[in-house]
Amino acid sequence: MKNIIITGASSGIGKAISECLRENNLFLTSRRKLNIDNYFSYDLSNIENCEKLIMQADNFFNSKIDVLINCAGQYIYNPIEKMTYVDINYLTNLNFLSPYILSKLAIPIMKKNNWGRIINIGSISAMVGEANATLYSATKSALSGLTRALALEVAQNNITVNQINPGWVETPLSDALNYEEKQEVIDVTPQKRFIQPYEIAELCKYLITDNAKGLTGQNINLCAGLSIGC
Numbered sequence: 001m002k003n004i005i006i007t008g009a010s011s012g013i014g015k016a017i018s019e020c021l022r023e024n025n026l027f028l029t030s031r032r033k034l035n036i037d038n039y040f041s042y043d044l045s046n047i048e049n050c051e052k053l054i055m056q057a058d059n060f061f062n063s064k065i066d067v068l069i070n071c072a073g074q075y076i077y078n079p080i081e082k083m084t085y086v087d088i089n090y091l092t093n094l095n096f097l098s099p100y101i102l103s104k105l106a107i108p109i110m111k112k113n114n115w116g117r118i119i120n121i122g123s124i125s126a127m128v129g130e131a132n133a134t135l136y137s138a139t140k141s142a143l144s145g146l147t148r149a150l151a152l153e154v155a156q157n158n159i160t161v162n163q164i165n166p167g168w169v170e171t172p173l174s175d176a177l178n179y180e181e182k183q184e185v186i187d188v189t190p191q192k193r194f195i196q197p198y199e200i201a202e203l204c205k206y207l208i209t210d211n212a213k214g215l216t217g218q219n220i221n222l223c224a225g226l227s228i229g230c
Contacts, residue, residue, distance in 0.1 A: 001025060002208060003061040005053075007044060007102070008072030010034060012171035013121060016197030017069060017204050027057045030072065044072050044098035045090050054105040065109045067208050070099035070143075071121040080134045088135060095139035100146055103161075107154060116159035117208045120147050121200070124167045124223040140165075144219050151217030160216035162207055167223025170194040190225030 003025045008014035010030035018028050026038050033041040040056060042049045057065060073095045076087055103118055110116025125133055126140035144163055151161040168185045177185070186192050200222060206212055221227040 002066040003027070003064055004067040004069065004208070005029070005057050005065060005102075005106070006069045006071060007042075007053075007098075008121075009039070013166065013169060013197050013200050014069075014071040016201040017071060020198065020201035020205050021208075024067075025061065027060050029053060044102075045074075045094040047093050047097050047101055050098055050101040051105060054102060054109075058109060063109065064113055065106050066113070066115065067117045067119070068102060068106045069119045069121070069204060070102060072098065073121065073123075073140075075123075075133065075136050077133050077136075079132055083135055091135050091139055095136070096142045096146070099143060103146070103150060107150075107159070110159050111154070111157045114158050116154070116157070118150070118159070118161040119204055119207055120144075120161070120163040122147075122163045122165040122219065124165045124221055124226050126163075126165055127219065127221060127227050147219065148217045155216060158213075160207070160213060162215060162217070163219045164200055164203055164207075165219055165221045165223065165227075166195050166200055167221075167226040168194050169200070170196055188226070189223075190228065193224055195222060195224055 001024050004021055005027045006014055006018050007029050009018045009028035010032040018026055028039045029042045031041065031043045042053045074091060076091055099120055120143050122143050123140040125137040126144045130137050147161050147163040167189065203222060
């Protein structure tokens with residue numbers, strides 16, 4: 001049983017991960033406020049909340065944080081000229097700076113215990129780019145760079161850092177697409193389907209085991225073949 005922080009845990013991918021890992025000790029967070037004992041509300045677009053989150057989790061787990069899963073994130077689809085400075089600050093803070101700072105604060109605790117796992121939930125847009133989602137692609141690409149560099153930095157501390165890059169996932173975000181938009185996604189995806197949230201959750205479950213201790217600094221494209229062409 002491990003002590004696990006999961007951000008963005010109230011819906012979609014984060015919720016699926018929390019359900020898959022429910023046999024562990026979980027510290028669940030998102031902006032949404034839920035009346036659950038192990039659930040804590042933090043808006044991570046305000047990076048000052050990162051330190052408060054780790055301090056509360058450290059106290060909750062009695063100074064033993066084993067796993068950090070950075071799942072909180074947001075997607076904005078807009079041509080670059082229409083992106084506002086508010087959008088830029090919001091997405092950069094939420095998609096990149098908050099995982100960076102949470103990792104910075106969790107790493108000393110993991111080093112002290114000589115064991116740790118960090119999993120960043122990225123996007124296939126970090127690998128292939130996406131028109132009209134330049135900032136989203138950029139922040140997820142930055143997260144990918146963090147994953148590789150940090151994995152090197154902590155490799156000798158029995159800590160692994162990996163990133164999962166989903167393609168189109170069947171979540172409330174994809175539910176908002178109309179029929180034509182969904183069909184377009186299916187047409188360009190080699191497996192002709194959406195990824196299911198449980199697939200990402202099961203991969204997280206594997207990555208936190210000792211069986212995955214040799215897997216670090218990797219970007220794993222869980223995208224139904226989207227990264228290799230159509």
